Amino acid sequence: MSIVVFDIGGSSVKYGSWQGDVLVGKGSFETPKSWDAMKNEMKSVFDGFAATDSIEGVAISSPGAVDSVAGIIGGISAVPYLHRFPIKAEWENLFGVPVSVENDANCAALAEVWLGAAKDVQHALFIVIGSGIGGAVIVNRQLFKGKNLFGGEFGYMLLDGENTLSRLGSPVQVAERYGKAMGLPDGVADGKYLFERATEGEPLAVQFVDGMIDALARGIYNLSVSFNPDRVIIGGGVSVREDLIARIRERTAYHLNEHGAEAVDPDIQVCAFRNDANLIGAVAHFRQTAG
Structure with missing residues (x-):
């Protein structure tokens, strides 16, 4: 069968x-x-x-x-x-x-709970970083979907007066804004292009990537002090970039320490399945x- x-x-x-x-x-x-x-x-x-x-x-x-x-x-x-x-x-x-x-994001989280990066924990948050930011909340190894099925829609989180986590933390959206700022034709600047230009040291690309990492860290900070999960699991294209994941960990710790929440120690890992x-x-x- x-x-x-x-x-x-x-x-x-x-x-x-x-x-x-x-x-x-x-x-x-x-x-x-x-x-x-x-x-x-x-x-x-x-x-x-x-x-x-x-x-x-x-x-x-x-x-x-x-x-x-x-x-x-x-x-x-x-x-x-x-x-x-x-x-x-x-x-x-x-x-x-x-x-x-x-x-789909809930399915990705269930895969990690069943056989992947959350197979040994009870409570986890799964964050999918792509064209927007979605995710899932796992409580007692079960999906928590919420009254209106919005559990895990982390991308709607407001990070300032008007900008959401999806707008500030999605490599796709950040790259689009970078392309416009540089006067590039539509479609030229995707996430890979932005990261490559930042690695080469192009100042504006470095600034945009820094801002994206800080936005993701602020989002994880907010989720960490709200849920205090056993593990935070990152999926999506950026999960293959260990350099970015390391910087997200570092920046999240900075925000936790800066605001007196250093006792919160999120275990930030990448997904096992792609x-x-x-x-x-x-x-x-x-x-x-x-x-």
Whole structure:
């Protein structure tokens, strides 16, 4: 018996089959433009796996504010046709097996709790740093989603009178502002470009990266004194940059010491899973709910 897994993103849908304790048959297809096209693509993948193995269920990682009990995806995302209808029921009718669906950042956190960087702790915060900043709250090894499913939406945190953590701490958004300040054509300055220019010593790039690191440290400071978790886990593209993670740790400690909260000692770690995190976490969610 295996579980077919999908991770729906704005540009592509990744998939695989969880067999025993490993993810096999991994692949992807371009995110379709319509719901009908999405169902056709997903059914084709499902049928391919079903031809060689019996399928226990389907586990799905999705953008948006996922009400996994009601089976409806609220909020907004880069895949607008997924929202505000009984999507889980349609998927179960499509596949003919139990289906679970959970928010993508929550899935990534569940993967870390199950098999990754939070497998040995009770309480953790998972911060995903990308085009915006999302995350998840883990209490007693369980997701805490909140009354309105906003638990873990750390990017909405205000860091000053008008700027959110997403605006000041996302490498994508910081790089866009850097590009405009330098008069570069749209699309030239992405996170990688910004970091490279900062490493070369370009003064404005250094200033922008410093500001981004400070914003992330302030966000972790706020979360640390609010939740005092066993561990803070950072995911997203910046998690591969050990130099940045070290500077975030250092700057967070500075803010804690500066404001008399030096007794709070957040254990800031990087995620164990990268591209497969959402798929593995979707399996964990299926086992907790549908399985």
